[in-house]
Amino acid sequence: MNNTTLKKISEMLGLSISTVSRALKDHPDISDKTKQRVTELAQALDYEPNANAINLRTSKNNLFGLIVPSISNFFYDSFITAIEEECRKNNYSMMILQSGDDAAVEQENIKLCRQNRVCGLFACITSQTVNLDAFNKLGNIEVPVVFFDKVPDDSSYNRVCVADALSATIAANAIIEKKKKKVLALFGNKNLSITKKRLLAFDIATDNKIKSLVAYVNNAEEAEQVTSKLLKEKPDTVFCMSDEILTGAMKAIQKEGLKIPADIAVIAISNGFIPKLYFPEITYVETSGYKLGKLAFSSMIACVAGSNFMQELTIESSLVAGGSI
Amino acid sequence: MNNTTLKKISEMLGLSISTVSRALKDHPDISDKTKQRVTELAQALDYEPNANAINLRTSKNNLFGLIVPSISNFFYDSFITAIEEECRKNNYSMMILQSGDDAAVEQENIKLCRQNRVCGLFACITSQTVNLDAFNKLGNIEVPVVFFDKVPDDSSYNRVCVADALSATIAANAIIEKKKKKVLALFGNKNLSITKKRLLAFDIATDNKIKSLVAYVNNAEEAEQVTSKLLKEKPDTVFCMSDEILTGAMKAIQKEGLKIPADIAVIAISNGFIPKLYFPEITYVETSGYKLGKLAFSSMIACVAGSNFMQELTIESSLVAGGSI
DNA sequence: CTGAAAGCGCTAACAC
């Protein structure tokens, strides 16, 4: 680890450190001859500025933290991709951390972000997160936090979400339009605000029009088990609140040997990848992680620029027709 | 951004900075009373050490860089997860960067790693990467580079890979064992070394024992089309070299309404996620990104500890039985 | 045009 430093260059050239620093920045004060000498040697010695020193000195590091339950997820994948594109464009770096949906790890991650003095944090909270103190503390030192997807209920936070209620309503209406009578509706963890919102909207839209069997599941396996069991009640449609749930439900349906859409219709809220894996493709209400990422970034930039205005932003969803309903 | 510093704490307590620093580290020299006063105030002021300052001062930052074409990939996903677990366990941080399979972005990423003074780099090169200078420069300043999955041909680098030939052989043998007679074998782009290795091994293992229809496809869509077409030739088995190909083939099979394994058997080389989406689950030869990650990490740790011994490491593959053959 | 000097926050000898 013998990195080239400004000092080294300055000594070799008989210049002061500050002159070298300026030359490398193409500062107007410095003569062209000096600039050339400096840049040439820097090149030769393969100089790269020490980011730690710069960050320390300038006390800004253009680093965002990003905490997500898992990067192995189609939705978060595309969210991260969007953020990353914007970061590169705007000269920011990003520290990606996974919570594993574990509140303790989430705390660790927040600490890491603080220690690295991130200038902003994108956070998708775990399903058990109840204490938001650690996030609040970031706010206290003027580090903006933009929550996405799984967000706190409290409206005193910046939040960007997919249109939870709307997407559930769209799905419900699609089911109603097809004159379905009995839907098995699979939702995620009932503590999550995302679940509550989707459920409420779904209930309102289907009320008095469709009989619905509602079930809460925590993962794909539970979705499969529950679906297997409730298929016995002969629903004519299965609605899945998320991709993960969809994968579980589909397995149960395949196991039962049911034909889609003849024997049973399927509709989901999804990012789009999973529904296209099957034949016929599953009809879904699109909630784009990519679009959400772009939205989150612009919200973050506004915060960094000084906006103290807390808001909840939402991306629109729309129905993507497959052949499953 | 008004972070608490040692200086601030020391001033409030009428102590020197170094005493505060020691107290916070539970240094034996410091009296219990002082320690208590310091830790209490630090707690109250929500002190978090500035990682930049520490890194600068100690010139070690326990940071690894990780460059991957895309994190939206089952294989790399699990690779990253493995590295992340080990990092957390061993008190390292990680900077995840995506090259988008673009050599220019790869160069940018390497530069970023250098500026942040990573103490090691995990790299999966792009398919166009031909100039390895930037990687070599890291080696020059004693920053170890561990290549994974897509690695340079040159044996003077540290490399960890999946066992391409072996996994194809295992799949072929599984097909032979089931007394299959005619296999539709789907491979990826024929220019990729991974394709060549798998094809060669598959050919050798099936030679004279099974009739095989070999097809090369570049993506899931092509896999679907080709499968649809070649299903007419009545193969009794479909072999897929990768997850992406498997998704295409499965769509064609579902479209045709074929029962697995009664009408047709399916076997793939995979990381495991996609095969478990179907019922029955697809039998696959596992090439685990997770295991590869663990291997890469241990290789990295050896390098960091001072090993100069370059080597190519390979993870074993094994058959994971589903119900598809 | 160039240099000297201070300081970002922290650690680690070296004193007393």
Add this chain to the structure above:
DNA sequence: GTGTTAGCGCTTTCAG
């Protein structure tokens, strides 16, 4: 036990 001091590598006044 505690304080003083000297940097880590860099930016940025302020002088000349």
